Amino acid sequence: MSADAASGSNPPVETSTVETSRQVAGGHEGTQRERVPVLIFDAPDAMSRQVARRIANLIEERQAVGQPLVLGLPTGSTPIGVYQQLIRMHEEEGLDFSNVVTFNLDEYYPMAPEGLQSYHRFMEENFFNHVNIPEENIHIPRGDIPREAVEHHCIEYEHAIEKAGGIDLMLLGIGRSGHVGFNEPGSSQDTRTRMIVLDEITRKDAASDFFGEENVPQEAITMGVGTILDADEIILMATGEHKAPIVQRAVEEPPTRDVTASYLQEHGNATFYVDRAAGGELTRVKTPWLVRxxxxxxxxxxxxxxxxxxxxxxxxxxxxxxxxxxxxxxxxxxxxxxxxxxxxxxxEDLRRRINYQEDIISDERVIVFSPHPDDDVISMGGMLNTLVENDNDVTVAYMTSGNVAVFDADVRRYLRFVELSSDALDMDDAALEDFHERREKIEAFFDSKDPGEVDLPEVQDLKAHIRAGEAVAATGVMGLDPGDSRFLDMPFYKTGRVRKDPISEADVEVVLELLEEVQPTNIFVAGDLSDPHGTHRMCYQAIDEALQRYRAAAAGGDGETSEATADPGVWLYRGAWQEWETYRADVFLPLSKAGLDQKVEAIYKHESQKDRAMFPGAYDKREFWQRARDRNRDTAETLNQLGLPEFYAAEAFVTTDKMP
Structure with a gap:
């Protein structure tokens, strides 16, 4: 389902947990509270590979007996990994899709097939254009038909599924409200393909794709729960910590209309495929001592x-x-x-993990990797200030421009500032005339711009410069100079849209070149992989791949890397979307009230993200400075509750020699 926001690219580690509640009579040890089989994977990549292999096996089995395979397909970020694996199998292994028939789960209404947020377009760009499924075998609900024709279209969609012999394998995601497809809370088990009014949570989750909740359609056409449950086999996929609470409810609590995914418990061949983050609230994971x-x-x-x-x-x-x-x-x-x-x-273990300024590294070379131009100060502003005060050589590497998160009004404001300052800037008549022409072009574009429309290249540049200026101002609060900031402008981000390209060789090379240039002894990396927009996870993937090559080159004696910097320590920070669990944190850095105030002041410098950020995420209504303040205060309060020294606030970090 499209509400999945947790695409993922953790380092590829094969699954190590495949326990399900139906492996042995009475349930596998530790899974007795799970009312449907659950497979837990160490990383989303491993999950995607296994799902893709299951599909490939079914395709080949049906081809051997001359029969088609009918698939039910979702959109959203979670299944993209599966589609990428299937495309790879098609291109590298010759997997033939000519006998495949597909039925997609849903589509927004109204929505033109060529629209930026259209699921027709999503499926073409991410799957159909890259494999050889016959065009006549592809079925997606239409969002561009007259309202009076919708009911008939839904009936015909059901007839098409029936004519194809029913769905053999249904792939699903799960929304934060527990919906599958667009079957919102309250949907019954016998519903069929129909028009539905979207839930508030669903629209909030989709807001980033539409550049504002106000632009999200209020309705959609979706397969019904009954249609989904008629499939011979169902695989529901979920990734990311923000999906963990609803996965737990869907798996461990009785079926309910409030969580439509819970109906899968009553299907004879349904399985949840989750990564460790999405399975984090299951009893066998969170509190295993209660069940085994x-x-x-x-x-x-x-x-x-x-x-x-x-x-x-x-x-x-x-x-x-x-x-x-x-x-x-x-x-x-x-x-x-x-x-x-x-x-x-x-x-005593926890007490030793409380590190004061004198315990933190000093006189070393450090790279702070910040996925967006504000993640550094939001998530580790206190640590950044400490690193500077400890005379470390700090480079802050902003991996993406963050330009899609700048309002058009901010560009208008800065253009007005330049015009008003033309005399102070000593702009001659020719320069002023050229500026007016460019401004008129931009203003005309804004006046006719559709929601979610990709900005003009010059507008994208201006928005990137706004974010860069704010980032430099923020690090200045911590005592860094403008030259200490690097703007990597990684290629995967440069789509002009919320949905990004996959990480490529070019992205890895950008990071690798910086590692080779700076030769850091320590690097700081965003470890909050539940970023709903996926950018943090993608940046994490690029750093991981680059770091592996950097270390391998150093171990092989290649390049100019010194022994001291061949294997930099890795510090993982969180804070923008959640904080490290107390038992997992390796370092707690106490912050005084003055220290927290300084951190908040730095966050304030990101004016384009303050008061009303374009993409604040659907899970937290607070501004980013409020989230940072509250999470740091909560961390300190937790330490106090455990009996440890009382602090005003604290940041938490995981330290490791390897990217986990």
Whole structure:
């Protein structure tokens, strides 16, 4: 479903968890609360490969007996990885799609097929134009027919599915409200293809694609729940931490009209495919000690003790053996001679992770990679200031221009400023005349611009310059000079639209060249991979691939990389969309009120994103400076609740020698 916003490109690691609740009689150990089979993958890439392989196997099986394969297909960012894998199989392995028949789940109404947000266009650009499915075998609901013809069109769509023999394999995503297709909360199990009014959450989730919620259509045509459940096999895919709560509800709670994806529990051959982030709220993942015996590693023990402390609202040093016994942690207690040994071990582990300024690296070369021009100060403004104060050589690398997130009104304002300042800028008549011509062209474009229309190249440049100027002003608050900022302008981002191109060799080369030039001893990377627009994940992928090559070249003796910088340490920061869990954080950096105020001041410099950002995400109504303030305060409060020293605020980081 199109509301999926969590496309992903974590480093490719094959699945290591394929436990499902139907593997053995009575359920697999730890999955007894799961009412439908769930496969958990270490990374979205591994999930995409397995789904694509399943489809390829079905295609080949049907070809062997001379029969077609009928697929139900979704849009959105999550299935893009599957489509890319299928395209690769077609181009490199000769996978033949000539016997494939497809039925897409839905389409906005009204929507022209060639519209930027049209699912017809999405499917052509991301799949159909790259494989050999016969055109007559492709079916997508139409959003450009008269309203009085919609009901008949829906009936005909159902007839076409029936004539094709029914859907053999249905692929689904899941919306944040739990919908599949556009079957919003309240949809019943027997619904068929129909017009539906979109839920508020769905429209908010789609707002970025339409450059504003006000531009999102209020209606759509969708396959019904009954149509979906008629498929022989169903695979629902979900990625990203922001999908974890609704996945847990759809999997572990009884079927309900409030979460239409929960109806899949009643299908005999439906499976949820999720990455570890989307499966993070499942009981076997979040609190495994409640459903199975646990291998009590130091990390698991730490996680359980923190959970117990927060659950009971009781500081770690005050926990007693009875607290553990009453909360199904018998096995953990028996690992220690005395419960005080356990609580002291965890408490001291956390205490050692509190790093003051003198504990942070100094006199080293550092690159701070910022996906957008404000992620650095939003997510690690306190650390950035500390790095500067500790005399590190800091380079802030802004990976994308962020220009699609600038309002046209901001461009108008800056053009007006230049005009009013023409005398102060000593613009001669020729320069002023040229400026007026360019401004009139831009103003005329704005006046006739459709929602979501790609900006003129010069407008894209102006918006990029606005973001760059704000970024330089923000780092100036931290004591950095304009020359300390690099604007990488990575190719994948330069579409002029919210939807970006896949990471390419050119993107990796941009990052690799910076690594080779700076030769950092430490790098800071955005690790909040639930960024709903996908840019953080794509930047993460490019850095990971570039870093692997950088290290490999150094290990092979290639280039001029010194031994000290051949293997830079990696610091992962979060904060724009969520914060690191307490048990996962390696470093907590305390912030005073003055330190937090300075961070907020730096965020304020991003004026185009303040008060009303174009793409704030649908999951949080607060401004970014408010999110940063509240998350940093919450981190400090959590440490205080656990019995650790009380701070005004704190930032959290994960440190690693490798990109995980």
């Amino acid at each position: 015996e646990v291998d009590w590693t130091k990390r698991e023990a730490k996680r359980a003790v923190i959970w117990l402390s927060k659950t009971l609202d009781k500081a770690i040093p005050r926990l007693e053996s009875g607290d553990f016994y009453r909360n199904q942690l018998h096995g953990l207690v028996h690992q220690y001679d005395h419960i005080d040994d356990l609580t002291r071990e965890v408490f």
